[in-house]
Amino acid sequence: GERAAAAETSVGFPELKRVMDDHDRIAAGYDRKVLIRWGDKVLPDAPEFDPANLTAAAAARQFGTNNDLLVYLPLPIGSGRSDHGLLFVNHEYPNPQLMWPGLTEDDAGAKMTEAQVAVTMAAIGCSVIEVKDDGAGWQVVAGSRYARRISPATPMRISGPAAGHPLMRTAADPEGRTVLGTFDNCNGGVTPWGTVLSCEEGFDGWFGGDPAKTEHAALLARYGADKEEDGYGWGRFHDRFHYEREPNEAHRFDWVVEIDPYDPEAQPVKRTALGRFTHENASCVVAPDGRVVVYMADDHDFDYLYKFVSARPWNPQDRAANRDLLDEGTLHVARFNADLTLDWLPLVQGEGKLTAENGFANPGDLAIKTRLAADLVGATPMDAPEGFSVNPVTGRLYVALTENEDIAPDQVNAANPRAPNPEGHLLELTPPAADGRIDHAAARYGWDIFILCGDPAKPEARARYHPATSADGWFTDPDNIAFDPDGRMYVCTDGPPDAGFNDALYVLDTDGPGRALPKLFYSPPRGSECSGPCFTPDGRTLFLSVQHPGEDSETLDAVTTRWPDFRDGVPPRPAVIVIRKADGGPIGT
Numbered sequence: 299g300e301r302a303a304a305a306e307t308s309v310g311f312p313e314l315k316r317v318m319d320d321h322d323r324i325a326a327g328y329d330r331k332v333l334i335r336w337g338d339k340v341l342p343d344a345p346e347f348d349p350a351n352l353t354a355a356a357a358a359r360q361f362g363t364n365n366d367l368l369v370y371l372p373l374p375i376g377s378g379r380s381d382h383g384l385l386f387v388n389h390e391y392p393n394p395q396l397m398w399p400g401l402t403e404d405d406a407g408a409k410m411t412e413a414q415v416a417v418t419m420a421a422i423g424c425s426v427i428e429v430k431d432d433g434a435g436w437q438v439v440a441g442s443r444y445a446r447r448i449s450p451a452t453p454m455r456i457s458g459p460a461a462g463h464p465l466m467r468t469a470a471d472p473e474g475r476t477v478l479g480t481f482d483n484c485n486g487g488v489t490p491w492g493t494v495l496s497c498e499e500g501f502d503g504w505f506g507g508d509p510a511k512t513e514h515a516a517l518l519a520r521y522g523a524d525k526e527e528d529g530y531g532w533g534r535f536h537d538r539f540h541y542e543r544e545p546n547e548a549h550r551f552d553w554v555v556e557i558d559p560y561d562p563e564a565q566p567v568k569r570t571a572l573g574r575f576t577h578e579n580a581s582c583v584v585a586p587d588g589r590v591v592v593y594m595a596d597d598h599d600f601d602y603l604y605k606f607v608s609a610r611p612w613n614p615q616d617r618a619a620n621r622d623l624l625d626e627g628t629l630h631v632a633r634f635n636a637d638l639t640l641d642w643l644p645l646v647q648g649e650g651k652l653t654a655e656n657g658f659a660n661p662g663d664l665a666i667k668t669r670l671a672a673d674l675v676g677a678t679p680m681d682a683p684e685g686f687s688v689n690p691v692t693g694r695l696y697v698a699l700t701e702n703e704d705i706a707p708d709q710v711n712a713a714n715p716r717a718p719n720p721e722g723h724l725l726e727l728t729p730p731a732a733d734g735r736i737d738h739a740a741a742r743y744g745w746d747i748f749i750l751c752g753d754p755a756k757p758e759a760r761a762r763y764h765p766a767t768s769a770d771g772w773f774t775d776p777d778n779i780a781f782d783p784d785g786r787m788y789v790c791t792d793g794p795p796d797a798g799f800n801d802a803l804y805v806l807d808t809d810g811p812g813r814a815l816p817k818l819f820y821s822p823p824r825g826s827e828c829s830g831p832c833f834t835p836d837g838r839t840l841f842l843s844v845q846h847p848g849e850d851s852e853t854l855d856a857v858t859t860r861w862p863d864f865r866d867g868v869p870p871r872p873a874v875i876v877i878r879k880a881d882g883g884p885i886g887t
């Protein structure tokens with residue numbers, strides 16, 4: 299019966315009850331604590347957080363807002379230690395309406411002052427902090443030489459096929475090889491040599507002006523650009539963030555940025571060989587021959603799944619030899635076939651339809667216009683793909699398709715079978731084995747549907763889970779996916795169907811009798827989603843982002859939560875939390 303099936307899962311904690319609360323909740327037997335919050339010190343000379351007097355100078359030294367991706371990197375490098383390391387953090391976007399009174403989400407872009415706009419720019423980007431557990435729990439190491447803030451003003455090198463391309467040249471950078479900063483950094487990944495891949499998830503929404511009035515109207519439209527979407531007011535004060543005044547600046551975003559947290563002086567690099575699209579994440583694995591494979595999702599309705607295969611194998615003995623490894627290789631896009639096979643279609647300039655006549659005169663054209671190239675080769679349009687991660691135990695891949703309200707009955711395909719699809723689904727991809735090893739460089743995989751999200755008690759939802767899934771365990775809108783060292787899957791959701799319950803973190807097995815049986819593990823405070831789940835190598839610490847708490851508030855004067863401080867006058871603060879089992883055991887058991 300259901301009880302027996304539930305007992306056979308490797309997920310051992312008693313499931314949480316669903317809540318919609320201004321506090322967060324975690325399953326019994328687990329502890330969580332706040333590690334670092336928006337406004338806490340990162341650089342040694344950072345001032346104390348003063349929410350009544352936010353300044354750009356302070357924000358540039360403090361922990362940013364709306365933390366998302368987390369990557370734990372052991373110290374010393376290569377040590378595999380689980381009690382001392384660096385934590386790399388993305389700060390995706392600001393919530394002006396939760397920073398200053400008198401603003402709403404809809405009018406902030408038009409009403410913010412220049413000084414407020416400067417704060418929104420300084421409060422995002424990335425942070426590097428040093429963290430240590432000296433036996434009394436995890437702490438941020440004050441005064442670390444690794445501490446770093448990266449912002450939309452940080453100079454970055456453009457490398458790979460788009461470097462120097464005419465579409466990348468601007469008034470400020472006539473060479474097209476150096477760009478100031480990064481923004482909308484969502485998820486990402488970590489390379490085998492211990493650098494971070496931070497993903498730029500879209501420029502639309504950050505620029506002012508009318509893209510239709512520029513010479514690149516069609517290209518900008520395919521990348522989501524729309525008139526007057528300047529949600530943060532940047533275009534009112536900075537010409538480079540105004541389509542009509544600097545029409546090429548937008549082409550310098552939507553890339554994957556490689557950053558070396560172990561070297562605080564190292565300049566970030568935009569790796570254009572990884573293609574240009576709404577980059578959700580970049581999951582790295584190594585093929586049997588040593589080539590590096592990067593799995594990437596384009597988080598946009600009807601867009602695609604990609605993988606990059608490096609031209610050369612990586613060098614485990616010489617870290618410096620891998621410095622520009624991601625500049626050469628082949629980008630592929632996925633075509634799902636109805637017979638449950640999947641073909642990775644190579645995107646190679648000059649081959650097939652990817653010719654000069656079709657707008658791809660050189661490899662830089664292909665990198666900058668990746669979506670147009672993928673359109674031509676017959677890739678399968680997906681229902682807004684987000685998390686795309688490898689189970690380290692089985693080598694199989696899982697893809698989260700968040701949702702697609704707009705898919706019509708004549709647009710469904712085998713891998714995106716529901717129209718509309720407001721609740722999303724999860725796919726399972728199986729690369730072939732070669733000589734007993736999983737071949738992530740192979741051209742053809744198998745695939746299947748893993749979970750169809752929604753309420754399994756409602757037949758019209760056409761949900762599909764393990765039959766023992768409880769009323770608290772089913773979910774919708776899967777976003778980030780992570781695995782602990784035992785291969786248990788962690789799913790963060792982004793957008794529950796109604797106000798009945800909050801986004802949360804669910805844990806499930808992908809194999810065995812508990813396959814596809816999720817349990818509710820952690821419920822963040824209302825208005826927030828959790829994201830970026832990240833384990834120490836021993837699987838006994840889980841770092842987790844709590845992003846945009848209180849985002850369901852109309853204004854700062856009427857916040858729905860003041861998590862985690864719960865003090866009058868202190869707004870809700872995005873934060874990184876640390877989760878541990880009370881008995882010190884592996885997370886998820």
Ligand code: FEO
Binds near residue numbers: 390485499597684777
């Ligand atoms: Fe930033 Fe695709 O979520």
Ligand code: CA
Binds near residue numbers: 684777829
């Ligand atoms: Ca995401």
Ligand code: CA
Binds near residue numbers: 792827
């Ligand atoms: Ca989100």
Ligand code: CA
Binds near residue numbers: 777
């Ligand atoms: Ca999302």
